[in-house]
Amino acid sequence: MQPPAPSTVPAFGDPDDGAPxxxxxxxxxxxxxxxxxxxxxxxxxxxxxxxxxxxxxxxxxxxxxxxxxxxxxxxxxxxxxxxxxxxxxxxxxxxxRGELMHVPFEEDAISAANEVSRLEARDSLARIEAVMRRMKPKTREIFMAHRLDGLSYNEIAERTGMSVSGIEKQMAKAMTMLLQHAGRD
Incomplete structure (x- = not known):
């Protein structure tokens, strides 16, 4: 009995072809x-x-x-x-289909809670801004490009001329700084 002829297209699930x-x-x-x-x-x-x-x-x-x-x-x-x-x-x-959530509310009933939330958000934002001012310009630029502009690490690497691993390291530095210092200020 002869073995089957090899296929030109790798078989789905063939462990030797490198595909999952x-x-x-x-x-x-x-x-x-x-x-x-x-x-x-x-x-x-x-x-x-x-x-x-x-x-x-x-x-x-x-x-x-x-x-x-x-x-x-x-x-x-x-x-x-x-x-x-x-x-x-x-x-x-x-x-x-018009399935957007529209939640009616009474402004008077939530105004106090809303004010507290707004003050907490403002305080949190001020702490984040303070930490970002302490970042090196390159780290801040990369962090903002990824988090605010939504660019991928590859896109940022292309724009800055850095490697993807360099971008990852800069993002790790930014996140570490934010996690370490955001709660202290």
Whole structure:
């Protein structure tokens, strides 16, 4: 009996082809599912919705693997981008159906709580601004490009001429400073 002829297209799940395949997808699922649900939950209040969206993200990953010739270099980044796209699509769809949340309120009933919240937010913002003024200009620029402008590390690296790992280090410095000093001022 002769062995089957080698295929020109790697078999889905072939451990030698470098693509995730069923076993690789299972590992990615085990390794990334909880982090992905937490990521989605930050953008959604309902954990069940986050679980459903995570399942859809993994379904799309599995579907993309069937047509992909190269393995995904950064599965976590891929999963999060797919999740962002799904969240954006769902929000647009809900808005198109008029499902935006409109919560009526009595201004007098919440004015005191609203004032306290506004003062706390102002105080928190002042602490963050103070910490950001202490950052080196390059660190501050990178932090703002990522957090405020929404640029990816790759985009920032291209703009600044730095490596992605250099951008990651600068972001780590910025986050460390914010976490260490924001509560002290």
């Amino acid at each position: 395949g069923p076993l690789g997808l299972e590992m990615i699922y085990r390794d990334e599912r909880h982090a992905l649900v937490r990521f989605i939950t930050r953008h959604r209040s309902n954990r069940e919705d986050a679980g459903d969206i995570a399942q859809e993200v993994f379904l799309r990953l599995a579907q993309s693997e069937q047509t992909r010739t190269e393995p995904i270099a950064r599965p976590r980044a891929f999963l999060r981008q797919v999740a962002r796209n799904l969240l954006r699509d769902r929000a647009k769809s809900a808005a198109g």
